[in-house]
Amino acid sequence: MSETNGFEPKIVAYVCNWCTYLGADLAGTNRLEYPPNVRLIRLPCTGRIDFNLIVKAFEMSADAVLVSGCHPGDCHYTAGNYHARRRWMLFRPLLEALGFDLRRIHFTWISAAEGRKFQQVIAEITESARKLGPYRPYEANGESKWRPAGLPPPKRRSGDDASLRTTARELLAEGKAGVVIGRGERGPVLARKPEDADRLTWNGASKIALTAYLKRKEVRALGKPAIVAGPADLRALNVLEQESQIRREDIHVIAAEGPGAAPPDFSDLDALLQLEPGERMAYWAGEFDRCVKCYACRQACPLCYCERCIVDKNRPQAIDTSAHARGNFAWHITRAFHLAGRCVGCGACTRACPAGIDLRLLNQAAARAAERQFGYRAGADPKAEPLVGVYSLTDKEEFIG
């Protein structure tokens, strides 16, 4: 009693227009009393509920969040709720890796006829939030001493430099490629003249994914690109093709190896998940405290190809541009989620970050959920349907009430 005395949690409920909202309405017309702690926000469909809204609710001092929509099979838009369910299967592990308290985040199906269920759900959530006490966004209990082992150094490629240079020189001389994107001693090389080919080497330096150049206007303007691709680059090309960003026949690929079949090394993620949620959040708060919002992570990523990133949208401003805790958490949650089921694990974001933030761990949280729940590995198969673009009737929903 003493601890919860006087504390009234704020619950934000994002509900779909067609089922849960009507269920709430029914509860009202039937005079079913439920705690006044809940603020209902009506959206067309659970499939439309952007994860930013959940983050925003917590930022604006919600103590718990509920997302609720139509039961499977009942969606007004046929399948919006199935899409939502699948995204949640990837989103929850990400929040878990960040150290969010998942007991504050709820998902239910409530139909227009279930006024009583609505009443119960709200009563339960309010009671549990009351017990958990007030939520302070991104509040870390002190400093975390935990450090990941970090990205291993890039593997040596087995290709032969002399034949790489010959190939590149010929492609450029014969006009079969307008640019050869490769690695040189200092970093990436965009070879445009036959003599530039001599700067290419299989084992050159590059903190970025070479495939990141394919999205750049000034590189596209050079004509057909050839790319000196390692395994991660090949996986990125596959995802870009799945997402209709490129056509394979428009790109000349120079590769010495396949896209790689070995499972990713999740040992740092495992170690992170061994920590208490509070310490996980403390770890990320410490890391994000160094984030200056330079967006090198985004620029270096082959799959961050949006012409205008959500963080650069200001009507309305979905994510605070300030590099403070709120703005940084929102940015990194959003970025990691936008890469869920898409990140090919190239490590470019982590290598490019001037603040040494191990962003890879967030991407891995979603990547592992994709492997475990769907047997899906991004970029392994260019013909596979993109994971987040589709759904299945048999997607697991043990987290849905």
Add this chain to the structure above:
Amino acid sequence: MSRIITEAGLRELAEAWLRDGQAVAGPSEVKLGLIQYRPITAAARLLFDGFVHPANSIKEFFFPRHEPLYRYRLEGSRVVLEDCEPPAVKQLVFARPCDAAALPVLDHVFNWDCADEFYNRRREATTVVTLACSRYDDECFCTSVGLGPAAEQGADAVLFALGGGAFEVRPTTAKGDAAFADRTEESDRTATPFAGPPRRVALPRVEFDSPVWEDATLECLGCGACAYTCPTCHCFDIVDEGNAAGGMRAKNWDSCQFSLFTLHASGHNPRHAQPRRQRQRIYHKFHIYPEKFGPILCTGCGNCARQCPAGLGVLNVLKAIEASHAEHLPA
């Protein structure tokens, strides 16, 4: 005769500031292999040697990446404004000479058409102690921009490592003098000068219309890593943040390397491709700024090259410009 202090004495100095509730910042290891300038809470965290340059710059302590200017909130139908102040505490910042040298350069722009109170107050409240360099890497080029490992610009006191955990102290301002008062000993040891990196580039004439931009900077990805770790880059954006109930107006770092930096509301972008944005960065540093204020906007610290994920950086672009001039010379 010289004044010397031991490493333990330096840490004691930092501890004393912390005990007084003042702020101390300097190079510290934030994780294995990553040294950054950070505010520190214990003097033991300070690093004095064993590295060339931290991965960021000290500008953060004068011109933070995010600085609230004022807050607003709605009370009934009234909007209440509340001024924000920079923290009232004094700061002691341990720095490399190339970082300190950026401060007098930045003073110009922050006091040009209007005096930036936030910057000026932080500047007044700060004592900068530099440690003259005793090593350099491939990216350092202070000696090519008229500075060097013992440059005094912007420093209140300069330290020189004497070996064996001792430092010669040469205060250059009253603030520096005050910081070391009663903390040094007389000695007859003096530091041997260290030449620093060889001259790596002769500052070339920067031409606006030149094929070099496209040739040498196409690899640039348009991130802010160079600008945000540079001690002299100082662009910022004024943003409003909050909602109908309350919020703030803040000054946030910005960079000319972002494609949005010059995007007009009409959709037109005068710097429509990355080489043009790189040209802006170099042209501003070596032409526009000196023309307007005198000094160039670069101290040769090399951070832009160290932090560039695409292997560029100012030194490499300057070298490419130099080479492009040479190409045009008659043989």
